[in-house]
Amino acid sequence: MKIxxxxxxxxxxxxxxxxxxxxxEDFKNIDEMLEILCDCHPEYISVTFGAGGSSNNNKTIEIxxxxxxxxxxxxxxxxxxxxxxxxxxxxxxRQLSYEGIENILALRGDRNPNVPAKEDFLHASDLIKxxxxxxxxxxxxAGACYPDIHPEAADKxxxxxxxxxxxxxxxxxxLSQLFFDNDTFFNFAEDCRLAGINVPVIxxxxxxxxxxQIQRMVTMCGAKFPEKFQKIVHRYGDNKAALFDAGxxxxxxxxxxxxxxDVEGIHLYTMNNVRVAKRxxxxxxxxx
Ligand code: FAD
Numbered sequence: 001m002k003i004x005x006x007x008x009x010x011x012x013x014x015x016x017x018x019x020x021x022x023x024x025e026d027f028k029n030i031d032e033m034l035e036i037l038c039d040c041h042p043e044y045i046s047v048t049f050g051a052g053g054s055s056n057n058n059k060t061i062e063i064x065x066x067x068x069x070x071x072x073x074x075x076x077x078x079x080x081x082x083x084x085x086x087x088x089x090x091x092x093x094r095q096l097s098y099e100g101i102e103n104i105l106a107l108r109g110d111r112n113p114n115v116p117a118k119e120d121f122l123h124a125s126d127l128i129k130x131x132x133x134x135x136x137x138x139x140x141x142a143g144a145c146y147p148d149i150h151p152e153a154a155d156k157x158x159x160x161x162x163x164x165x166x167x168x169x170x171x172x173x174x175l176s177q178l179f180f181d182n183d184t185f186f187n188f189a190e191d192c193r194l195a196g197i198n199v200p201v202i203x204x205x206x207x208x209x210x211x212x213q214i215q216r217m218v219t220m221c222g223a224k225f226p227e228k229f230q231k232i233v234h235r236y237g238d239n240k241a242a243l244f245d246a247g248x249x250x251x252x253x254x255x256x257x258x259x260x261x262d263v264e265g266i267h268l269y270t271m272n273n274v275r276v277a278k279r280x281x282x283x284x285x286x287x288x
Contacts, residue, residue: 001074002140003103004172006043007200013043013265014281014288015076015202018272020047020059030063031070036274038071040281044103046076046175046267051109052083052117061092065099076142077101080109081121086130089121093135105142105175106131123162125169132170143171145201147179147188151222160195167197174199175267178206178217180250181226182257189263203258206269207251207276209244211237248276252283259287 006013016037021027037045045067049060064075079092096104108124111117121127128141143166146159153159163174174197179185185203192201208214214233217223225233229250236242255266266288270277 001102003044003074003076003142004140004200006074007173007264010043012259012263012288013202014041014284015044015046015265015267016040016042016270016277017046017048017204017267018063018270020056020063021272022056027059030066033272033274034063034066034071037270037277038067038073040277042073042268042281043265044074044076046078046103046105049078049080049107051080051112052115061095061099061101064101068099068101074103075101076103076105078105078107079127080107081124081127082109082111082117083115085118085120089127089130090134093131093139097135097138102138103140103142104131105144106171107144123165125162125165128166128169128171140173141171142173142175143167144177145174145188145192146177146222147185147203148177148221148223150177156191160191160197163192164195164197167199172199174201176202176204177221177223178204178269179223180208180229180254181224182254182261184224185258185263186261200264202265202267203263204267204269205251205255205258206271207247207280208233209247209276210240211243213271248279252280255280255284256287259284 047060047063050057060077064077067073067075077096106124106127124143131139131141145163149156149159189201232246232250236246268277
């Protein structure tokens with residue numbers, strides 16, 4: 001089923017993001033992880049895809065197949081384009097079509113100095129247009145969006161204009177980058193509406209439960225940390241168990257406020273951590 005249909009049927013959805021484990025022994029245990037995640041009853045699970053040339057990318061489709069066929073949950077396959085040409089993208093979409101996978105999160109991907117970019121696709125909007133032109137309405141295509149502004153964008157207005165190009169090219173739903181300040185998301189969603197972006201904008205949420213991960217997030221995705229969150233890190237940063245509890249509670253209250261303000265779903269960045277996904281979904285089971 002296309003995820004747009006899921007969003008039409010249900011006013012608020014729960015979805016997860018996972019990544020294909022790099023280590024072979026972790027990949028062997030993927031069923032254990034999927035079993036627990038699917039037991040939390042997400043409406044769909046998205047599976048990440050390397051920015052280019054990664055042999056792990058075959059695992060994305062393999063995991064998506066499992067999610068669909070073994071666990072009866074709808075998969076969304078992430079697909080990056082910066083380091084692929086049209087023929088390679090044709091091969092991916094042909095494979096997805098063969099496997100009956102109907103949902104693609106179309107992305108540009110981050111630049112990687114070790115993997116040269118190819119010239120067929122400069123932006124996610126080019127990929128979206130190409131998939132639409134070559135496969136028609138076969139796939140539901142989602143795009144990424146950035147409540148804290150994409151780090152390469154000149155400013156907020158520029159980023160929203162570019163986002164509109166993505167939607168005009170055929171993105172039917174937007175999944176957001178993680179953020180820690182709900183007001184940032186509410187303002188962003190309002191800006192989208194004002195710019196004529198009328199597709200569902202689903203907030204992406206990630207619990208920050210350890211100090212190294214928090215630092216990585218700040219450098220990688222430019223997410224801003226509100227003062228109330230900084231205080232938590234300052235106070236509990238050296239105490240693993242306390243930071244875990246505080247990070248989980250912060251995340252849960254973020255989700256509750258978003259749901260109470262009628263967002264159309266919650267996309268949880270699970271980081272493949274089943275303990276976190278279980279605890280969070282347990283905490284909101286009567287809300288969705
Ligand atoms: P784009 O939409 O192309 O945007 C990139 C920059 O270009 C932005 O600054 C934008 O303002 C600008 N821009 C966009 N369109 C145009 C245009 N037509 N003309 C001029 N400027 C334009 N990365 C991975 O490698 N694998 C993954 O699986 C993955 N999953 C993700 C899932 C989500 C929900 C999110 C939010 C991000 C994910 N990423 C993933 C990261 C993503 O690839 C990076 O953030 C990347 O830098 C941008 O990708 P994009 O698709 O948003 O690019």
